[in-house]
Amino acid sequence: MGGEAQAPHLPRPAPIEAYGNGGFRFGGMSHRGSLLCFPDGIWAWPVGAVSQLTLEALAPALERAERLDFFLIGGGRDPFVLPERLRARFREASLSVDAMPTGAAVRTWNILLAENRRVGAGLIAVD
Secondary structure (H helix, E strand, C coil): CCHHHCCCCECCCCCEEEEECCEEEECCEEEECEEEEECCEEEEECCCCHHHCCHHHHHHHHHCHHHCCEEEEECCCCCCCCCHHHHHHHHHCCCEEEEECHHHHHHHHHHHHHCCCCEEEEECCCC
16 A cells, blocks of 8 residues: 555644544544554554555655654564564665554654654554
8 A cells, every 4th residue: 555545634744633543643534444654644544553564555654765764663562573574675675664553653753743753653543
């Protein structure tokens, strides 16, 4: 699923105002499910668990690698380690990737966004 294949929920970045109950609030709207957040917009992301993190799921981030400095992956409630084969693809693309629980990723996204950093985030919804 490339991010360009469908219209974004919001055609600009926005702080995440709240998360939980299977979704997120941002930009005056709410979304049920996971999100991909980039400087050019916020999209629905069909990833519900870290076991679904594939090259295809992460392709929108890798496609934007030259326009990003960081990519955050919020993997749900628990800490996790991004598989080496995926980490290697980010290294090849010269894009720093950090894997963490969704709450930490939301907080980090909000801080880096406020600092006008070139950041992206894949945020897996938590209940």
